[in-house]
Amino acid sequence: MENFLHHWGLSLAVFLPLVGAAVMMVIPRAQEELHKWIALLTTLVVFGVTILVACYFDYDNSGSLQFVVNHNWIDVINSRYIVGIDGISLPLLLLTALIVPTVVIYSWNHWPDPKNPKAFLILTLVLETGMIGTFVAQDLILFFVFFEIVLLPMYFMIGVWGGEQRLYAAIKFFLFTLFGSALMIVSFLALFFLAKDPAGNPLHTFSMIDLANAQGIAHSTQLIVFGGMFIGFGIKVPIFPFHTWLPDAHTQAPTQGSVILAAVLLKLGTYGFIRVAIPILPDAAHTWAPWIALLAVIGIIYGALCCLAQTDMKRLIAFSSVAHMGFVMLGIATLTSFGLNAAVMGMVAHGLITGMLFYLAGSVKERFHTLEIKRLGGLLLQAPRMGWILGFCAMASLGLPGLAGFWGEFPALLASYSPAVGLSQPVFRVYMVVGALGTVFAAGYLLWLLQRTAFGVPQDEWEGEHFHDVEWPEWLAWTPLLALIVVIGFYPNFIFHVTDSAVQSALHGVQTLAIAK
């Protein structure tokens, strides 16, 4: 069993969704119930596999890659099928494998128009393959392929099942991300040709493991190569000023699409920084760090100010993502193990909390047929359970201690008090103060949102209408997320324990650099 898992576990998690999708393709569209069950079963099996992987994971050794499979793939370009996980990948892998089944369960009776569960669920499964694949790939080309696989299903999910502006939002999302990844692949190729081993021989490899010890790239070239990756990952995160696709995509996407987008897709970008950009080009990362931190802080404040100006609940949550991902990027830009731990924690927490907020927005929209904040109000009277859940998630999102959000933001700020050796302390402390202001804004816009939607009495237009409270598919989908928000909030070591030594190895290059200086 264990042996099987070590060889096949990750590959199963990556490709089982495709098997499910293939089975569903040959079943006629009219068999909707069957499609739902197949999709649910597939995603649950995938979740089970990842749980097993987590059980057999060697936590004392989380800094090194485990479950590694290394197999020939494209010999001509020396790219191999290498998958493996360490302490950074594991939490994100579990997050993905958890979110997708909740999406399928939530979909049980929430079909965005034009329905067609077959196509919708097939796209969801393809998305899962892309997302899980990105988190386990250890070869740049394999990583790139999985990174791109998510584009198509998300494009169709927004474009076919989205809101009124869906066509615009879908193509904007697609073009932005593709632009980033096209530059990213050129950067990967530059690494392939330029990286050398300590003896000075060209490596000609795409393996992230081998490239992490690469040398011999001139500093100025490193900066450009890092720049290509920065745009590729930065658009996905999204970092200010590349964020403009996000509010449109989030607002127009169907609820399920928004949840996946917020909970997992954005993390592909930040994960790319931690997994690829920093370990391979520590020198360039060091030079870029203050600028990345600057953009992160601008994102925090800008996102928060935009939130305050929104009149649409979903768009508000979308902009809050820009702000929260700013904290993650700030943590990364400190280049300290503390900051990177906070970043991974921030990714998981944001995935759970913002995922929940989008679920809630979807359920509110389903009942009120609008998300315009001024037409809402009195949710606590009409659907009290949903109102309380919204309150809980708003608290978690604004970083209330004891809930998961706190452990993403607070340590990131703390880390910028003393960034990595060689980075300017005053600059980062200014960032810290400005970032801390962002948390105040966050409390402002989230509490204001809560006040306007949940408190008070319902608007006159809803008089006499009855709204049903949280239903069973919603309970089933939401409970695990809500529980995790509390569990991680109370016991953050749950995550930190796993990530810490992995983060240390990701920063190995930066630390050697600091010693050399």
Added chain:
Amino acid sequence: MLTVLGFTAPHVDYHALAPEIIITVTLIAVLLVDLVSERNRALLGTIAGIGLLAAVVPVLTLAVDGTDRFVLAGNPGYVVDNFALTMKALFLVAGYVVVLLSTNYVAEGDYYEGEYYFLLLTSVLGMVVMASSRDLITIFIALETLSIPAYMLATWRKRDPKSNEAGLKYYLMGVFATAIMLYGMSLIFGVTGSTLLTDIHASLGSGTTPIVTLGIVFCVVGFAFKVSAVPFHTWAPDTYEGAPTPITAFLSVSSKTGGFVAILSLIFVGFAGQHDVWEPMMWALAVLTMTVGNLVALRQTNVVRLFAYSSIAQAGYILAPLAVAGDLKTAQDALSAVVVYLIIYAAMNLGAFAIIIAVARKTRSAELDSFNGLFEYAPGLTVVMTVFLFALAGIPPLAGWFAKFEIFRATASAGTGAGYVLAVFVAINSVIALFYYSRIAQAMWMQPASDGDHTPIRVPPALVGALAICVIAVVAVGVYPQLVARVGEMAQFALR
């Protein structure tokens, strides 16, 4: 050996010549069957298809054999090397797919059938000859053999003025290009005293003179028309729109590939020493071609015209690696990148045209609107078309990504600033291209059917066959690119 009047017949390697012989026999057979049988029209396409597939057999046996051969003993003017074999196989299989595309189109459209297949086979024969030609005169003959039937095929919808315009434009521009090319060839011959590319290479050495430069430029310009590189592309959109759609597919894939084969032989075998002349030229052509092609494609509302500009842009990507292919190492990378791209491009583009033909069977139109709501009544076709569109846009895991990747790799492998700048141009252009490819996807998936007509489309078996070949190739190569990567790596010239 036979000697007549002092002329000694050289030894001919018939095994090496077998593909050409089989096609010739087939095209004569098509004419004869057409002559004697009035009723069995359906037989003609079958014969043509079987002939093309039969010609693949000797290509395979030659590939297994593996030795580089001269068809005429001791004469390096007609060579069967790995490059030639790869391209021959591509021409034959692409020709077969075009026959599949044509079967119902020609049979149901009240066109001359026997002549159609005869001309199609003749054109394929010219391409197969082109793959082996390493001599200026043979290249010229091959070019004319592949072009002249294509001029006529473009006018095959003879009752439609647009088709007449298509053929005439194509003919005039083609002849003009040929004249320029011939002038270039005569200059080269005048300087070197030989038409054999190997002799030309030896005689030119590594330097250049103004007259040689002029000759090279004219030769390349001649073929730039053939591959529709900007600014020599003006014939393509009108010709593509007016010609019968299977012929448009044929022009945009096979005929274009024929032009590229000639360019590759010329610059890698004949003018290898003069890379200072053609490298900057290729750089400029590549950037212009991909950028103009993509930008103009953005404005198209007719799918066939859109594909005309898309295929212009694709030619730009294919030209890109040649801009850095000066020395021996980068030349190999560039050559394999171009070969890989041509193979993958053939599968993607032929597949897309197969769908256009299938959809037009119902809608009788190639306007973008006619694709509206396709997902509602033809989900299968829609999914397959989506595969081709996003393969063309270069989205993994569909084959197009690897083709683009090979272009990136070849341009970056030179390690020069010019190479990286070109790679960035390709990157930006792929984003522009995504926009218009996704417009078709958007029409199919996200718009309601224009006239609310939801009757399903009946796809004849020949088209299903063509689609199956293309979609399997696109997906298989996309997931496991090693399949074509290895072919690309091996497909090198024997003479250098």
